[in-house]
Amino acid sequence: MAQLDAAAFPGRTRTLSERLPLRHVDVALVAAALMLAVYGVLMVYSATHRSQAVQGADPAYFVKRQAVFLILGLIAMAVAAILNYRVLRLLAPVFYIFFILLLIAVRKFGSARLGAQRAFSIAGFQLSPSLFMRITLIVTLAAYLSSLKGTPRLRHVVRAVVIATVPILLVFIQPDLGTSIILATILVAELVIAGTRARHLVALALVGAIGLFGALHYHVIKDFQVQRLTAFLDQSNSSLQAHYTLQQSEIAIGSGGIDGRGYLKGSQTNLAFVPEQQTDFIFTVVGEEFGFIGAAVLLMLFLLVLWRAYRIALTSRDPFGTYLAVGVAAMFTIQIFINVGMTIGIMPITGIPLPFLSYGGSALIADFIGIGLLLNVHMRRLS
Numbered sequence: 001m002a003q004l005d006a007a008a009f010p011g012r013t014r015t016l017s018e019r020l021p022l023r024h025v026d027v028a029l030v031a032a033a034l035m036l037a038v039y040g041v042l043m044v045y046s047a048t049h050r051s052q053a054v055q056g057a058d059p060a061y062f063v064k065r066q067a068v069f070l071i072l073g074l075i076a077m078a079v080a081a082i083l084n085y086r087v088l089r090l091l092a093p094v095f096y097i098f099f100i101l102l103l104i105a106v107r108k109f110g111s112a113r114l115g116a117q118r119a120f121s122i123a124g125f126q127l128s129p130s131l132f133m134r135i136t137l138i139v140t141l142a143a144y145l146s147s148l149k150g151t152p153r154l155r156h157v158v159r160a161v162v163i164a165t166v167p168i169l170l171v172f173i174q175p176d177l178g179t180s181i182i183l184a185t186i187l188v189a190e191l192v193i194a195g196t197r198a199r200h201l202v203a204l205a206l207v208g209a210i211g212l213f214g215a216l217h218y219h220v221i222k223d224f225q226v227q228r229l230t231a232f233l234d235q236s237n238s239s240l241q242a243h244y245t246l247q248q249s250e251i252a253i254g255s256g257g258i259d260g261r262g263y264l265k266g267s268q269t270n271l272a273f274v275p276e277q278q279t280d281f282i283f284t285v286v287g288e289e290f291g292f293i294g295a296a297v298l299l300m301l302f303l304l305v306l307w308r309a310y311r312i313a314l315t316s317r318d319p320f321g322t323y324l325a326v327g328v329a330a331m332f333t334i335q336i337f338i339n340v341g342m343t344i345g346i347m348p349i350t351g352i353p354l355p356f357l358s359y360g361g362s363a364l365i366a367d368f369i370g371i372g373l374l375l376n377v378h379m380r381r382l383s
Contacts, residue, residue: 024379025378025379026308026374026375026379028304029309029371030371030375032305033077033305035301036298036302036305036357037070037356037364037368039286039298039356039357040358043278043285043357044278044359045059045060045063046263046269046289047282048061048278048359049063050271062278065361066364069364069365072365073364073365073369076368076369077369077371077375078372080368080369080372081375081376081379084376084380085321085377086380088143088324089146089320091139092140096136096139099129099132100170103167104170105120106120106174107170107173111126117174119362126360126361126362128360128362128363130170130179131366132365133167133179134183134366137183137187138323138324138328138370139324139327140163141186141187142320142327143320144160144163145160145194145323146319146323151194151195151197152195152196152200157200160187160191164183164186164187168180168184168187171183178338178350178351178352179352181338181352182335184208185331185333188204190323191204193322193323194323245274246342246349248268248284249342249344249345252268252269252273252274253283253284253287253343255288256288256292257291257292258291258292259290259293259294260287260289260293261288261291262289263289269284269289278358279359280349281343282359283298283339286357298357299340302332302336306333306336309325309328309329312325313325313377315378316377321380324376331370332367332370335353336355338352339358
């Protein structure tokens with residue numbers, strides 16, 4: 001009977017087959033993300049193996065952990081892609097409340113590192129709720145804005161701002177200025193795509209500027225954060241640490257020239273001149289060891305990811321899918337722009353990691369969840 005139906009209605013069978021989600025995996029998107037992650041594993045090893053050996057530790061300690069994070073990230077990507085994204089619209093409030101509670105709990109039970117308390121220490125690994133909150137906010141705002149009819153009114157904009165402000169404040173006081181900026185960018189991108197009136201966006205910008213001024217005036221932002229933010233504007237008056245970090249970063253990238261010094265041959269990298277090089281300043285390893293050509297290839301891979309994300313947003317079957325794709329694209333865009341910019345001295349140092357490359361499990365897994373959401377929307381654009 002099935003064969004008879006197929007023979008009788010070949011067009012219908014072909015249409016149903018074409019609508020199967022797995023037939024529409026965005027291979028270019030997956031390949032670009034995977035190449036970036038592998039690129040990151042190589043850079044993490046280069047940034048850490050020498051210092052580890054000098055200390056008598058395992059030179060591959062960090063790269064082994066990053067490889068585990070990559071495997072977990074790929075699993076998370078697969079799960080995020082397989083589950084129909086429309087179900088997330090119903091689960092958004094649950095995820096939102098859960099991660100808000102985690103952000104509150106991390107202030108009391110989290111482990112402190114470098115003056116910040118933003119992660120739980122579990123079996124030797126650091127779990128940062130704020131990095132997963134980026135995905136949660138994307139889903140929550142997408143669910144809310146896609147439920148509106150027509151252009152958002154002022155009350156709708158206020159509600160969206162409140163939804164985003166709660167996690168932004170909880171992340172800000174950890175303190176984690178970088179992730180706060182990412183969350184704020186996601187909010188603005190979603191409101192713009194929703195068609196929010198210009199005067200409402202201007203009012204939002206003014207409120208944000210006033211809030212930032214108040215945080216600076218009342219020393220809510222720590223002194224070391226202020227010094228890092230202003231170091232790129234006036235290096236002569238910046239703190240020694242902030243000035244040193246920026247200077248060494250620029251030297252490392254500049255010394256790479258056109259084609260770089262060669263893998264594992266970067267002197268700035270091998271001598272650990274750049275602080276936190278395996279995390280926030282991983283781009284300096286690329287610049288020093290692979291030069292302009294290697295950095296250009298890396299940025300082209302990022303552009304491919306962003307292009308596919310924006311294309312998925314345009315071809316989404318429903319507004320919810322569009323908002324999801326735009327949110328993920330905005331999350332990646334602001335991270336790439338600020339991270340690369342701060343390593344070459346044109347953006348303030350904010351502690352924002354480079355997607356897929358910087359060492360860290362929470363960030364890498366969350367990045368791949370974002371890729372999974374993009375795949376999900378793309379795979380179901382015909383169903």
